[in-house]
Amino acid sequence: MTVLLHIDASARKERSISRALGETFKHQWLSSKPADKFIYRDIGSTPPDFISESWIAAVFTPEGKRTDEQNLLLALSDVLIEELTEADVIAISTPMYNYGMPASLKAWIDQVVRVNKTFTFDLNRGDFPLEPTLSGKSLVLLTSCGEFGFGENGTREDMNHLGPHIQTVSKYLGVDEVYEISVEYQEFGDNRHKRSIESAYESIPGMIKSIATNT
Numbered sequence: 334m335t336v337l338l339h340i341d342a343s344a345r346k347e348r349s350i351s352r353a354l355g356e357t358f359k360h361q362w363l364s365s366k367p368a369d370k371f372i373y374r375d376i377g378s379t380p381p382d383f384i385s386e387s388w389i390a391a392v393f394t395p396e397g398k399r400t401d402e403q404n405l406l407l408a409l410s411d412v413l414i415e416e417l418t419e420a421d422v423i424a425i426s427t428p429m430y431n432y433g434m435p436a437s438l439k440a441w442i443d444q445v446v447r448v449n450k451t452f453t454f455d456l457n458r459g460d461f462p463l464e465p466t467l468s469g470k471s472l473v474l475l476t477s478c479g480e481f482g483f484g485e486n487g488t489r490e491d492m493n494h495l496g497p498h499i500q501t502v503s504k505y506l507g508v509d510e511v512y513e514i515s516v517e518y519q520e521f522g523d524n525r526h527k528r529s530i531e532s533a534y535e536s537i538p539g540m541i542k543s544i545a546t547n548t
């Protein structure tokens with residue numbers, strides 16, 4: 334049995350392309366692996382709190398010395414980290430907002446990438462003192478954007494701060510492999526958009542096969 338954690342980040346409940354992709358991925362994954370455990374977080378509808386000065390102070394207070402108030406401040410982070418730790422596959426369905434990720438998704442990442450939980454920090458390691466504590470996970474990134482050309486060698490590749498940002502930080506989510514499917518052209522609503530959607534849905538079964546062989 335593997336564990337699938339699905340994170341939905343679109344602020345839209347209706348007509349969301351990334352949510353629809355995520356739903357199809359989940360459905361096909363669970364159909365091919367019915368015994369799998371499924372954990373779901375709708376952070377688009379219920380965004381996690383932004384981290385704060387007190388949150389950071391609580392994180393840097395040794396566990397046994399935290400006040401009740403500090404433990405309460407970290408309670409959501411603790412639960413989100415438990416969910417992440419359990420997961421073998423993390424599926425994040427998300428829109429591109431302002432060339433990057435939605436604030437809700439950044440808030441989730443800030444809550445789960447936490448010192449002495451998901452990574453350790455040691456200056457004895459030299460110029461790269463951070464090391465993830467988790468490993469072996471696969472990340473499935475299902476994205477939608479209004480413009481186009483954000484892929485490799487595309488006309489807007491250098492404007493894409495969504496996929497590359499998530500890929501960089503995914504190391505500290507314990508991710509070894511990233512799979513990405515993107516829909517583009519939503520704002521144009523033309524045949525290119527239609528083709529982009531078709532090609533995204535066509536890619537899902539092959540991607541599931543590749544992940545299943547590697548997990």
Ligand SMILES: Cc1cc2nc3c(=O)[nH]c(=O)nc-3n(C[C@H](O)[C@H](O)[C@H](O)COP(=O)(O)O)c2cc1C
Binds near residue numbers: 348478479480
């Ligand atoms: C607040 C906001 C910001 C957006 N910023 C961008 C952007 O920077 N680049 C882009 O290509 N599309 C942008 N879009 C278009 C969305 O990425 C597109 O509508 C996408 O389909 C939204 O995902 P969803 O359908 O899952 O809700 C933006 C849309 C919104 C609502």
